[in-house]
Amino acid sequence: MFFASDNTSAAAPSVMSAVLAANEGYARGYGADPIMARVTAELRAMFEAPDAVVHLVATGTAANALALATFIQPWQAVFCHRHAHIAEDECGAPEFFTNGAKLALVDGAHGKMTPEALTQALGSTGESGVHGVQRGILSLTNVTEAGTVYTPAEIAALTALAKERGLPCHLDGARFANALVATGATPAQMTWQAGIDAVSFGGTKNGCLGVEAVVIFDPAKDWELQLRRKRGGHLFSKNRFLAAQMEGYLQDGAWLHLAEHANAMATRLATGLAAIPDATQRHPVQANMMFPEWPEGTHERLEAAGAVYYRFPAPAGREGARLVTSWSTTEADVDAFLAAFAT
Ligand SMILES: Cc1ncc(COP(=O)(O)O)c(C=O)c1O
Structure with missing residues (x-):
């Protein structure tokens, strides 16, 4: 009767066997291992995005903060739901990693921002010239913090408003798999086809030991994300063990x-x-x-x-x-x- 969180569960068998299988012989460090090459190819195929940038980190907070920082400047705003994990549960990491970007909180019942509330927030930000914070990025969460789910069409309606202003869009997918099976959408439909530019693709809550993938659909962002991850202390020396978790997680649709x-x-x-x-x-x-x-x-x-x-x-x-x-x-x-x- 342990319902405190999905992170209270053990790691799934396919994840543990992949980690054990990776515990043989030698492999290059810092992401140059063969398992990472396979995971990158697999995630690209899964998202139907052959050029996607794929890098692994060990926490959802790091995935979110690094993804956001890769897209915005310190004087810009992240539009997110009032109760978003990035707003309430990351100890200011998004602000810290972006060098001080402001979170602009958007309302909406049941953890989902409404197009009206987002329109209002977008309209009231960046309108006072040099004196005000500028518009930066939209960040949505799926599954939301209220346990509800955005459909791809709902995501597309929100990202369209951001895109009208020229803004990129991020998806906190700590529970991406749960949202996907709830809607029957494909990874591509839930993300880039609905206007999402970067995803924090969660693994930990759904059976990994501790791994999340940052997936960015613009290859031009690759180097910056790599530098930010290293500088943020999230480039793992023995990356093969993060990669192995992700490989075991994806194996046969696990x-x-x-x-x-x-x-x-x-x-x-x-x-x-x-x-x-x-x-x-x-x-x-x-x-x-x-x-x-x-x-x-x-x-x-x-x-x-x-x-x-x-x-x-x-x-x-x-x-x-x-x-x-x-x-x-x-x-x-x-x-x-x-x-x-x-x-
Ligand atoms: C919506 C959401 N995003 C991100 C995270 C990632 O958090 P952590 O840094 O604890 O892995 C969580 C975990 O509770 C979450 O619920």
Whole structure:
């Protein structure tokens, strides 16, 4: 009954066997290893982008901050949702790595910015000449921080507004696989075909030990991203072990199967919760994360039964939770959690 986060799960078997297989003999360091060459080719094929820039880092924060920094100047703004991970959970890393770019917060229900709110934010930034911060980049998150999912059409509608202003667009895909299987889109449809220029392609939450790929569709950005990654301390000497994780993750579509399972467990959990009197969901459940609320006193019962999750603020008389399922969540975990409501 461990629903605290998808990063509380172990690493997936295909990832671990790839790492063990990589632990033989010698390989050049700093990304010049043969596994990295294969991973680059595989990610390019997967995104249908033969010239894409592909580099690995170990955290989602690094992927986001380095990708953003590669596109903007310190006097520019990153347009992101008010509750974006880059705004609330990265300790100012995007501002730090961009040398001080400002985050311009955009509203929208259920973790998704609306075209109207983005239009408003774009219109009110960069209008006071040298005195004001200039428009820089749009950053979207999919799966969103509220557990909802943007379709490629919704992404395209938002990126079109940014493109009208000549801005590039970034996608925080810490849970990219979960968003993809939720929509049935291809990686290309979710990204460059919908106006995305750079993706933080997550691996860690969905079964890796610790690896994320920064994928940028403009090859001219390659050298700058490489320099920024080194300077930011994220060029791994034994890169082969990052590459091996990614290779094991992609092998035979493992990454999609793992996400399908995580999402299916979330559906099972949400369906069960819907039958529990007075339990409600704050946001639609569309991938592998949900934010239910229930009457006061319930947390103690669930936790006494062994459930682990984060509490979330809720209105008086109610208690909120964040529950995340993963590739390793079992039906038995979900059913035991639901049964604990009756204890
Ligand atoms: C939406 C989102 N982006 C990025 C990250 C990456 O974070 P970390 O730096 O902890 O790997 C997370 C992790 O919680 C996340 O939820």
